[in-house]
Amino acid sequence: MSEGLSQTRLLATGLRDTERAESLLQSGELAGLDMDHLLEQLAAAPDADQALLLLIRLIERDETVSALVARGEARPLLRLLGASEALGEFVIRRPQHLDIFRDPDPKSTPASGGLADAEGNFIDAQAPLRALLLRAVGAEPEVTMPVATVTGKDASVALRTEYRRQLVAITHQDLISHDPVTLQPTVSMWLSDLATAALEAALAVARAEVASRYEQTNEVELAVLAMGKCGARELNYFSDVDVVFAHDVVEGSELSTQTATDIAVELASGISTVIMQPAREAALWEVDTNLRPEGQDGVLSRTIASHLEYYQRWAHTWEFQALLKARPVAGSIELGQRYLDNLAPMIWQASTRPGFVRQVQRMRNRVIDHIDRDQRQREIKLGPGGLRDVEFPAQLLQLVHGKTDPELRVRATEEALNALQAGSYIGPSDAQVMASNYRFLRLIEHRVQLVQMRRTHIMPDNEDELRSLARGLRPMGGGWPKDHEQLVKAWQATVRSNRTLFEQIFYRPLLPSTAALSTDDARLTPEAATARLAALGYSDPTGAVRHIESLTSGVSRQAKLQRQLLPAMLGWLASGPDPDGGLLGFRKLSESVGGSHWYLHMLRDSSAAGERLAHVLSSSRYISDMLEHTPQAAAWMDRDQDLTPLGLETIQTEMSALLRRHPHLPDAARYIRLVRRREILRISLADACNLVDQHQVSTALAAADQAAVEALLAVVHDHVERKWGGGDAPAQVAVIAMGRQGGREAGYGSDLDVMFVHEPADEVASDEATRFAVDVAKALISFMKMPTRPPIVLEPVLEIDADLRPEGRRGPLVRSLDSYKAYYDQWADTWEIQALLKARAVAGDAELKDDFIKWADTVRYxxxxxxxxxxxxxxxxxxxxxxxxxxxxxxxxxxxxxxxxxxxxxxxxxxxxxxxxxxxxxxxxxxxxxxxxxxxxxxxxxxxxxxxxxxxxxxxxxxxxxxxxxxxxxxxxxxxxxxxxxxxxxxxxxxxxxxxxxxxxxxxxxxxxxxxxxxxxxxxxxx
Missing domain, CATH: 1.20.120.330 (Nucleotidyltransferases  domain 2)
Structure with missing residues (x-):
């Protein structure tokens, strides 16, 4: 290898496959060129290997390119070849468009005429681009309804060729910019204008073709409304173009409604055909019409009246959100504007729909859930911390506050952020961070899509691809990022920042001015705060404000921690079915236990515990009430082990220990009920947190009830025995659970269906034994349902119901086992035998329980x-x-x-x-x-x-x-x-x-x- 082509030099240029690069550099097409001079220019290419190969192929088609290299003017061209293989292939196919890099003419490529006009203003390429693409299909731009003279696949080829010429011009300006991050919104505007110009030209072709079938074609006005990124002038290099069509007949026309619709549908479908049909030049992008009313099932074009009827009667919340970015871009702009004017009132009332924020969040979560798990963390657009996490809160705040503030009714994301900051709906630093993050991620997205002109939003994980991406982001004159590692760190930091933005900008401003916010925080007016809370789903936003003020006001440590916690808690509470009840429950719980050393620290340090608690409080008044009276149970939210329901033996052991310390009624009964209530709270919390299934819930509830009945029966048995004068008890008593309790199928609030059985003691008269057993049973029933003190509004009282006993309420409350046997032998109905299928002994003398079940088995089985x-x-x-x-x-x-x-x-x-x-x-x-x-x-x-x-x-x-x-x-x-x-x-x-x-x-x-x-x-x- 020569000194000039040393491996070090090639690597410094950015060439990774040095052996292949050396071979290519010796190609005949490069003969006569100064290699140092070439490598110096080639170093500007994001992917130098790709750029070198495409350069050789380009010189094969147009030898004059060598002169461009020789003059040292090939950096922009090489940068394009190294950034986009797809656009490189285009200029190789059609080298006549290389004039963009030699001597660009602003009239033929508006974006190449410089970034600013003489006054320093950014060039708006909208009108020039429209004219260029219309002329490409032989249509006159100046007329009201341009009609193409070129049709069929020839029109598609002509349109696509001119489109890609303009795309090369835009990419040229993007890649040579000294500040591509700042330029990014302008590039998106140019791309959007180019796309809408293509739609206008395609409509001109469609109008010419439809006119051959319908003489009245010019009596139908069609408005093409761009949605999404195209509507907001935020389009990517390669993206679907979302559109909605509306039509009307021109004044004085006598066309029938059906004929007008047929013509409009043909015009609309013709646009897609021109842009997407197979032809010698590849399709541009997909014209996506799925945002129209009824989606794929809906008619392609409707009148304004038909659109209105749909949105008034059937539209989902997300459909109004989509309309935020709607913009008339082709066809009859006046008709498109009328469409928007008619729909605008409904758009800005969308936030008053029940569950507005929850529905929008649900759609966002569904999108994330549908991303492949292997790609979720690399999704630039839809993944957590991606572009959607900037767009989503901005749109949400627009919809919430745009109802009363017209200044927020803008389309583009950065415009929305500026308007929200100007109106004090978000803080200045938050707006700046969001805008900066947004531009950075959009720029990465653009560079990734440029390579193959393919719809992708995935951050590369291949080191070579990351290296090329970093070089493509770096301005041509050098600067940041210096390498791919620096790029990855910046991207990861941006994603982390975006993940926290929603909480910061949506919930933190709800804290009152008394909450010692910094000067950089947004300070909502009372009206704006209540509007935002109402949109979140709070039925009583004024009351919610009072709760927030109570929790955060003051200079205490507790108030300070609440100011840290509440932004997240408000969001979690709002995601539940009853945000108002949840916030009230949180306030009561915080007032009860907030001064303890563990409560607020747990919520601050464990987001899982805070989210669980918010979910429970906003889902269940039943649990909230119990939690208020057992506040220490909130500590369980931080550990799954603490929420695991206790087994029967564990509860029995605890209650036995309680009875040793508190052996007498009514204290013993009170402690037994408290333990049972605590376990019901534990079970319901585990249930709310999806830690147990329905079978486990029923089994655990039945265990808590059984343990309570067992323990209380032992106490009341001793109590009644003492009342009878002490000595040996006249009878042993057992409790037989029936119904759902018998099957261990208890639910919250289930009664305990029972039958009482007794066995007289030796030499004790039957009547005396029965009276004793009845006293025990009545005492058990009475003390079990007695409310605890302090009383609880929703006390989970256990009602003991003995109506399933033989003869029902008319029969004796307690029978001996022999009496049961005699009754079932002589009198039992079929339903009584059927009821016995559920019998399970739950409390009392062990021998008597066994005897009863053995006898019951002979009857039922x-x-x-x-x-x-x-x-x-x-x-x-x-x-x-x-x-x-x-x-x-x-x-x-x-x-x-x-x-x-x-x-x-x-x-x-x-x-x-x-x-x-x-x-x-x-x-x-x-x-x-x-x-x-x-x-x-x-x-x-x-x-x-x-x-x-x-x-x-x-x-x-x-x-x-x-x-x-x-x-x-x-x-x-x-x-x-x-x-x-x-x-x-x-x-x-x-x-x-x-x-x-x-x-x-x-x-x-x-x-x-x-x-x-x-x-x-x-x-x-x-x-």
């Missing part, structure tokens, strides 16, 4: 089910449906008695248990889901049917608990009130705004379960 008994069950089920469903209740929405509800599933599976338990021991369980699985395994149910039944039963069970959690009221009816349904849907795992999907899912699942019930229940197979 060993006899099978006769045909007469099966018919009795069927008649009784029909009677239950006819008589017990509340008057006026919708059978499709009743969780328990409705179609496909709990009783459908339970009666079906219990009938199978009664009939087949003698043959299949696995059916001998009080738990419904276990019994369904056993029936499936025994092939008494088809696998698909079993799954449907389990899904329906589990969903209805979850919803019954969810109603208690969200509304603090027990109900068996799926609510119709939108707010209640929204809260229930959110508790059930659905996103904000998915009430319709939630409701449809419930109705579908229960409808399927009803179908299984009707098919199987009335045709149970013979043994």
């Amino acid at each position: 060993t006899h099978g089910l006769t045909n007469d008994q099966a018919q009795t069950i069927q008649r009784m089920k029909a009677r239950v449906e006819a008589e017990r469903l509340p008057r006026g209740a919708d059978p499709a929405r009743h969780l328990k008695l409705g179609r496909g509800g709990l009783t459908d599933v339970e009666w079906l599976i219990q009938t199978l248990q009664l009939k087949f338990a003698p043959e299949y021991p696995a059916l001998r369980t009080p738990n419904t889901l276990e019994a369904i699985e056993a029936a499936r395994d025994a092939e008494l149910l088809e696998a698909d049917d079993a799954e449907i039944l389990m899904d329906a039963w589990s969903l209805a069970t979850q919803l019954r608990s969810g109603i208690v959690i969200s509304s603090a009221k027990s109900s068996d009816v799926l609510p119709t009130n939108r707010e209640q349904l929204e809260a229930l849907a959110r508790w059930s795992g659905y996103d904000a705004g998915e009430v319709g999907e939630f409701e449809d899912d419930y109705l579908r699942i229960t409808r399927q379960a009803r179908g299984v019930f009707e098919r199987v229940f009335y045709d149970i197979p013979e043994r």
Whole structure:
């Protein structure tokens, strides 16, 4: 290798494949050129290897390029060749456009005429570009409705060739800029103007072609409205161009509505054809019309009246957000402006729609969720901390405050940031950081897309690609970034900064002026603050302001920490179904425990704990009330282990220790209830944080109830025994759980259905033993439901219900085991045997419990089910449906008695248990889901049917608990009130705004379960 072409020199030039580079430099096309001079110019190229190869191919097509290199004037050309292989291929195909680099003419390439005019103002290339592209297809720019003289694929080629010529001119100016970051918005404006000029030229071609089929074509006005980045004049080098079409007939026209629509649709589709159809010159970009009303299913063009009707009746919130950037760009500009004038009032009222911010955030989160996880952190546009995290809060604030402030009604992101800062809706430093971050990320996005002129937003992870990207971002004269490592660090810092911007600009200004904000913070007027809180979903924004002031006012350490916490907490609370209730709950909790050393520090240091707490408080008044009276439980939010429900044995051990310290009523009863309430709070918190499933919730609730009944029974037994004079107790008493408690299927607010059984002591008269047992049972019932002190509004009292005992309320409260045996032998109805399927001993004398269950098993599991008994069950089920469903209740929405509800599933599976338990021991369980699985395994149910039944039963069970959690009221009816349904849907795992999907899912699942019930229940197979 010669001295002049040493490997060090080649590497310093930016050539990575030095062996290949040396070979290329010896090509005949470069003969006679000074290699040092060439390498010096080649060093300006972002990808020197690519630039060298393309330069040789270009000289093959046009030898005059050598002269450009020889004169030292090839740096801009080499920079383009090294930045964009796609544009390099274009100038190789069509070298006549190299005049852009030799002696650019402002009239033929407006962007190449310099960056500013004589007065120093940036050049607006909109009108010149429109004229150039119209003339490329033989249309006159000066007429109202330009019509092309070149049509078909020839028009496409002519248009695309001129488009790419102008694109090369724009790229030329971009790449030679001494400050590409500052220039970036101007480049985007040029690119947008070029795209809209292409749309106008394509419409001229379409008008010529449609006129050959419709004589009245010129009687139809078509407005092309650009949306998204093109509408805001923020277009990328390669991006879809989002458009919406509107049409009208010219004054005096007698065209029918349908004919006018047909012509407009053909004109609109013709635009896409000209720009996208296969031809000798590749398509430009996709004309995306999916933002039109009804998306792909909607008609391509509508009248203004039709657009208005859609937006008034059917449009989603995000559709109004999309209209923020709408701009008439081609066709009838006057018609397009009328379109915007008619829709504007609805755009600026969008923030008053229920759940506005939540719906917009939901769309943003859905976008992130759909990004491939491997690329999410490298997504420049849509990933966390990407461009959307600047655009999203800016648009949100425009919509919230633009209702009353016309100055915010601008399209471009940087214009919006400037207007928001000028109106004191965001602070000056935040606006500056957001604008700077935005330009930097847009510039990276542009350089990445330039390489292949391909729609991509992914930050490279290949070192060679990163090195080329860094060189492409560096001004041609040198400067920042000096290498790719510096670029990556700057990009990562920008992403981190953007991730925190939303909280800073949207929530922090809600803190009152008394909260000691810095002079650089935005200070909202009371009206602006309430508008922003209302848009977040706070129903009482004035009350919310009072809560915020109470929490943050003053100079105490607690107030200082709250000022740090509240911006994040307000956002998390707003994401829940009841932000107002959540903020009130947070204030009460903070007032109760805020002075402790751990509470505010935990929330400050653990965002997970703060987010969990906000979610719980804004989702459940039931939990909030318990948390207010057990504030130390807030510490559990920081550790999953602390939220894990305690097992039965652990609770039993704790209660035994309590009874040793507090052996007498009523103190013992109070402590037992407090422990039970604490465990219900722990279970509900774990449930709210999605740490347990429905089966685990039911099991844990049943365990807490059983432990409480066991402990309290022991205390009241001793208490009654002392009242009877001491000595040996006249009888032992046991509690048998029935119903959902018997199956360990308890929900929040479930009663404890029981039967009491006693066994007289030796030589004790039966009557005396019964009276003693009745006193014990009554004391247990009384002390278990007694409210704790201090009283709690939503006390989770455990009601003990003995109505399932033999003879119901008319029968004795307590029976001996022999009495039970005699009754069931002689008098028991089929339904009583069916009820016994759920029997489970939960408290009392161990021997008596065992004896009762052994006897119960002989009744429920060993006899099978006769045909007469099966018919009795069927008649009784029909009677239950006819008589017990509340008057006026919708059978499709009743969780328990409705179609496909709990009783459908339970009666079906219990009938199978009664009939087949003698043959299949696995059916001998009080738990419904276990019994369904056993029936499936025994092939008494088809696998698909079993799954449907389990899904329906589990969903209805979850919803019954969810109603208690969200509304603090027990109900068996799926609510119709939108707010209640929204809260229930959110508790059930659905996103904000998915009430319709939630409701449809419930109705579908229960409808399927009803179908299984009707098919199987009335045709149970013979043994």
